[in-house]
Amino acid sequence: MAETQTMPAARPVSTRRNTTFFSRNKLVIMPLVFIAPALAMFSLFVIWPILQSISLSFTEWQGIGPKKWVGLSNYRYLFSDPVFWTSLVNNIYWLVLFLLAPVFGLLVALFLNQTVFGIRLVKSLFFFPFVVSQIVVGLVFAWFYDPAFGLLATILEPFGIEFPPILADEDWATFGIIVAGLWPQTAYCMILYLTGLNSVNPEMIEAARLDGAKGWRLLVKIVLPQLRAATFIALVVTVIGALRSFDLVAVMTEGGPYNSSNVLAYYMYDNAIFRYRMGYASAIATVLFMIMNVYIIWFLLRLWKNEKGAR
Amino acid sequence: MKYFRTTVCALALAAVATTANARDLVMNANTSDPAQKQAMEDLIADFEAAYPDIDVKFNLYDHEAFKVAMRNFLVSDAPDLITWNAGNRMKVFVDLGLLEDVSDVWEAEGLYEKMPAVVGASSVDGKQYGVPYAYYAWGFYYRQDLFDQAGITETPTTWEEFLDVGAKLNAAGITPVTIGTKNLWPAAGWFDFLNLRVNGVDFHAELMDGKVKYTDERVKNVFAKWAELVEADFFVENHPAYSFQEALPFMNQGDAAMYLLAPFIVSMFPEDVRAKVEWFPFPIIDEAVGIYEDAPTDSFHIPVNAKNKDDARLFLAFAAQADNQTKTAGTLDMLPPNVNASVKDDRFAKGGFAQLSKADGIMQFYDRDTDPALAKVGMQGFQEFLQNPDRIDQILERIEAERARIYGPL
DSSP, X not given: OHHHHHGGGGHHXXXXXXXXXHHHTHHXXXXXXXXXXXXXXXXXXXXHHHHHHHHHTTEEOOSSSOOEEOTTHHHHHHXXXXXXXXXXXXXXXXXXXXXXXXXXXXXXXXXHOSOOTTHHHHHHHHHHHHHSOHHHHHHHHHHHHOTTTOHHHHHHGGGTOOOOOGGGOTTTHHHHHHHHHHHHHHHHXXXXXXXXXXXXXXXXXXXXXXXXXOHHHIIIIIIHHHTHHHHHHHHHHXXXXXXXXXXXXXXXXXXXXXXXXXXXXXXXXXXXXXXOOHHHHHHHHHHHHHHHHHHHHHHHHHHHHHHHHHO | OHHHHHHHHHHHHHHHHHHHHSEEEEEEEOOOSHHHHHHHHHHHHHHHHHOTTEEEEEEEOOHHHHHHHHHHHTTSSOOSEEEEESTHHHHHHHHTTOBOOOHHHHXXXXXXXXXXXXXXXXXXXXXXXXXXXXXOOOEEEEEHHHHHHTTOOSOXXXXXXXXXXXXXXXXXXXXXXXXXXXXXXXXXHHHHHHHHHHHHHHHHHHHHTTOSOTTSHHHHHHHHHHHHHHHTTOBOTTGGGOOTTTTHHHHHTTSEEEEEEXXXXXXXXXXXXXXXXXXXXXXXXXXXXXXEEEOOEEEEEOBTTOSOHHHHHHHHHHHHSHHHHHHHHHHHTSBOSSTTSOOOSSHHHHHHHHHHHHOSEEEOOHHHHSOHHHHHHHHHHHHHHHHOGGGHHHHHHHHHHHHHHHHOOO
């Protein structure tokens, strides 16, 4: 009650409304207020779990029951674990070979970027693999590869060629899965390039034509520079896609035969879910996170530079 | 509008009433194969008929998803009943204090006398933590017509006869054994039986408990026997590409003659093939070693955090009754643990039952008896061995490293 009585004394402040704390800092406060809900969600569902799993990586934990602090021993064990290294090498194979997706995507996009009757149907057919669930892609490719009853084996049999058991062979399994992964990824890059091609300036092309540029030179000097934005997104999406490759491995080989096609994301899952080694799985996750950070930081720097340039 | 509001109120009241009045019994189960699902639904229907007040809420999970979900719901939101496996898999959760001691049900129903074969698997430190509803034998399912075609008149009972059968089948252009090792565990069945036949149950149990090195000479002897089969072309090619179901067509199409597996395969054979399939137990390797078998046991358990433990106990007692066990195990093509229940009248169930009755000791199964992480590394090793028998020393060293990490150096 006493405070309400003092209210009139504060009146002079309201006469100087234009210089309140809020109005003085409006430009700082309002953006913060607008970003707050998203930031809260992001912190709760992204930042907090990341911190949690990093802290888990220093423990030994079954998923239930007591956690035991073990310091760096999970990491020490990781570096002497042959499966970890196989998985890491496989992730590098994924990364390198997956970069074929933007290349193929561009080729398909250039091919489809013409006005012919029915091209819309053809475009949607090419986009189809990206719409299909990765699980289905994995299953279908596994059936293609089946060395006894599979499509490829059946086609090659009359020619007397024995089709290698791709998914049962320790040297081939990873590549068999990558090929399956390239199929939808190419479709994705294709759609990125198709939208990019839509915004290519036709006047520039015409001008270049008048100056006598054609074919390869026209593509490299005139079209590709205008597709830089699409290329950038395609690269980032493909690199992240390669690093988090998981579903195809899970469906097609479960990391087998004997871990030869394992990747970090699946090995992490395997340790957490089937071996109940949450701490060790978190250590793998942390390493994978650090590798991804390299690309994420590169991506952010590029974005930041571009925005600075735009201003 | 008024009518609408009254209806909504009435419905809401009704909903509250049903949750409050009826005795809900929540059951989470991993019995997702068609026959398993059928057996569970029948058992629940019979239970609800016998206890009309109780309403069973049945939540079905896929096998692998259940393993994951279980670790969450046992702690956070426990059902009143779960299906799980007896033996070491149960002990893990008992040690964490998550499964209820149900020795009182065993006492009250006299289950010690009625289910002598599964007391051990259901016990931790002399107390019982679950009530088994079915168990089963492993053995060879084989095509009689292909055996006839290869001129084999009798099923093998010794190692020499077994090798001879393989040679005859190969000579007739038939692969002796089909196997799909993509799921890994089918190979573990082979390891279990070879180890039990070569070294006996005590050694096998010690190995499962991490008390013996995998680089032990006795383990190497087991792989030496196994290598004899691999080198004699016993197994289908490219088995890592196939799940256990995907390996079945080789047998259905007459390209392979035998499959070392468990009764859940019976309902997966096409009708016409099943008519030609017969069963025999794993042959004896060393006369001096007794007959030891794998007999995985599936059971019901009550979580410690369950809400309706009284009715859950009623369900356990009901599921243990002889006639209910007869019906459940019959649908599953498995064996009822209750001695007063009758074994399904077919050659597979009878054969398995006869073999287990002869057994001097039983184990559960490789990935049920040992630590899950060790089981995974071990089974990957078995798969690699089947493809590359010459790598055996490296493989055993790798498994031993995992054993030492978990159970400590010896």
